Amino acid sequence: MDDLLYKSTRSDDYTVTASQAILKGLADDGGLFVPVFLPKLDVSLEELCKMSYKEVAYAVMKQFLTDFTKEELTTCIDKAYDSKFDTPDIAPLVEADGAYYLELFHGKTIAFKDMALSILPHLMTTSAKKNQVTNDIVILTATSGDTGKAAMAGFADVPNTKIIVFYPKGGVSPIQEKQMLTQKGNNTYVVGIKGNFDEAQTAVKQLFNDEALEKELDDAGFQFSSANSINIGRLVPQIVYYVYAYTRLLRDQKIAEDEKINVVVPTGNFGNILAAYYAKNMGLPIGKLICASNDNKVLYDFFSTGVYDKNRDFILTTSPSMDILVSSNLERLLYKISGASSKVDKDLMGQLNTIGHYEITDDMRKELKDFYGNYAEEIETAETIKNLYESTGYVIDTHTAVAATVYNKYKQETGDETTTVIASTASPFKFTRSVMDAIDPNYDDLSDFQLVDELSKIANVKVPGAIEEIRTAPILHDTVVEVAGMKDAVKKILGL
Numbered sequence: 001m002d003d004l005l006y007k008s009t010r011s012d013d014y015t016v017t018a019s020q021a022i023l024k025g026l027a028d029d030g031g032l033f034v035p036v037f038l039p040k041l042d043v044s045l046e047e048l049c050k051m052s053y054k055e056v057a058y059a060v061m062k063q064f065l066t067d068f069t070k071e072e073l074t075t076c077i078d079k080a081y082d083s084k085f086d087t088p089d090i091a092p093l094v095e096a097d098g099a100y101y102l103e104l105f106h107g108k109t110i111a112f113k114d115m116a117l118s119i120l121p122h123l124m125t126t127s128a129k130k131n132q133v134t135n136d137i138v139i140l141t142a143t144s145g146d147t148g149k150a151a152m153a154g155f156a157d158v159p160n161t162k163i164i165v166f167y168p169k170g171g172v173s174p175i176q177e178k179q180m181l182t183q184k185g186n187n188t189y190v191v192g193i194k195g196n197f198d199e200a201q202t203a204v205k206q207l208f209n210d211e212a213l214e215k216e217l218d219d220a221g222f223q224f225s226s227a228n229s230i231n232i233g234r235l236v237p238q239i240v241y242y243v244y245a246y247t248r249l250l251r252d253q254k255i256a257e258d259e260k261i262n263v264v265v266p267t268g269n270f271g272n273i274l275a276a277y278y279a280k281n282m283g284l285p286i287g288k289l290i291c292a293s294n295d296n297k298v299l300y301d302f303f304s305t306g307v308y309d310k311n312r313d314f315i316l317t318t319s320p321s322m323d324i325l326v327s328s329n330l331e332r333l334l335y336k337i338s339g340a341s342s343k344v345d346k347d348l349m350g351q352l353n354t355i356g357h358y359e360i361t362d363d364m365r366k367e368l369k370d371f372y373g374n375y376a377e378e379i380e381t382a383e384t385i386k387n388l389y390e391s392t393g394y395v396i397d398t399h400t401a402v403a404a405t406v407y408n409k410y411k412q413e414t415g416d417e418t419t420t421v422i423a424s425t426a427s428p429f430k431f432t433r434s435v436m437d438a439i440d441p442n443y444d445d446l447s448d449f450q451l452v453d454e455l456s457k458i459a460n461v462k463v464p465g466a467i468e469e470i471r472t473a474p475i476l477h478d479t480v481v482e483v484a485g486m487k488d489a490v491k492k493i494l495g496l
């Protein structure tokens with residue numbers, strides 16, 4: 001079989017292999033890499049039912065990363081999905097109040113980013129080897145809270161790599177911040193910025209596109225790559241758990257053969273839900289893709305009007321990893337629904353860049369019929385956490401609660417009772433204060449770690465290792481810069 005090649009969403013000039021796309025992160029024209037066609041599963045769902053998480057991962061990923069040998073890919077998978085995860089299921093399904101919560105937070109940093117970021121460093125160093133790259137890889141990442149820590153945990157002390165993480169100072173939870181600032185590893189760097197996530201992300205994109213800087217790096221033996229969810233090495237591993245979840249439901253006879261399921265995803269950068277869409281395109285029986293937003297409801301507006309408009313106030317919420325106004329991965333969906341037109345995509349992205357909004361055509365909107373978008377206000381999110389806890393004893397985090405709220409709205413609106421999987425994207429222990437506040441405002445007086453212990457008691461869940469670890473860990477990073485100072489910060493770190 002010929003390799004599945006990747007191209008930019010913004011031009012048809014050239015193609016690259018999967019390993020080259022992983023190394024580059026972003027295409028030269030600023031577009032995102034997409035496969036020239038979306039592959040199908042070539043293993044039956046019945047066979048997948050009998051497989052472990054790692055085996056499902058191989059069956060899915062080999063369809064996308066066709067230039068990896070079987071040995072290369074299985075080695076990457078083996079290194080990623082091991083005892084770093086605190087359950088052998090890797091991504092267990094928990095039934096509560098009539099829905100299935102797909103717990104994607106059993107990795108090192110107790111958020112779903114671990115699902116992809118525990119394998120990305122291995123995909124990347126394997127890709128470097130395959131392409132005779134001798135430069136050290138410098139991972140440059142903007143984070144809204146979870147990516148940064150998960151990326152550092154993945155790359156820490158991986159030879160021939162460095163990782164620099166920018167996060168909005170004051171825009172992440174105290175536990176998220178402490179997790180990052182205590183990160184070990186002599187190749188990890190954390191920089192707070194005086195700005196929000198979108199500003200950090202825009203500045204990182206500019207650094208990637210800075211040709212003079214690229215040359216300077218190359219002379220010094222470095223090259224940039226991205227661990228953000230725009231990297232296809234992030235996207236592809238995320239498809240796996242949707243296939244895994246479906247086949248667990250099938251195996252346990254919760255659904256019949258070929259029965260469709262709906263999927264609800266708490267969405268920020270549109271990476272996780274795009275992975276579900278790709279899974280559907282691979283042939284997985286998914287009905288509706290339910291896109292849940294918080295008060296930053298730019299995607300809800302997009303799905304209901306066909307207009308994407310980032311010109312609005314940026315709202316800090318209790319689900320900070322979804323506080324995003326520019327959902328980067330939406331570009332891949334636009335490309336798909338435009339009939340793979342790089343011209344349309346480039347034009348829309350140009351409008352987004354210059355005037356901050358764009359409108360898609362009616363034909364493109366028709367292609368969105370499998371998506372449903374809605375949003376949850378802060379008070380609704382808190383009520384959902386409280387109600388679910390009180391009726392079932394199950395405690396979910398704020399992001400997952402946004403999804404559960406939107407799922408309830410969807411059911412009320414449509415009466416659709418299709419079996420549903422809700423992507424549970426973070427452990428409640430990562431957002432303890434907001435979660436405990438939702439359950440009972442009287443918890444307000446307790447310290448962060450007292451709250452952790454209290455949550456453990458009421459939810460009857462052991463405190464995760466990731467939290468125990470930072471109770472006493474020393475702060476190792478303290479740099480804070482202006483957005484305009486990010487380039488200099490990078491140069492300083494690399495000694496340029």
Ligand SMILES: *Cc1c(COP(=O)(O)O)cnc(C)c1O
Pocket residue numbers: 111112113146147229266267268269270271272273321322399425426
């Ligand atoms: C990153 C993140 C999200 C949003 O995922 P996207 O792929 O960016 O849409 C939701 N919840 C949590 C906890 C996250 O860390």
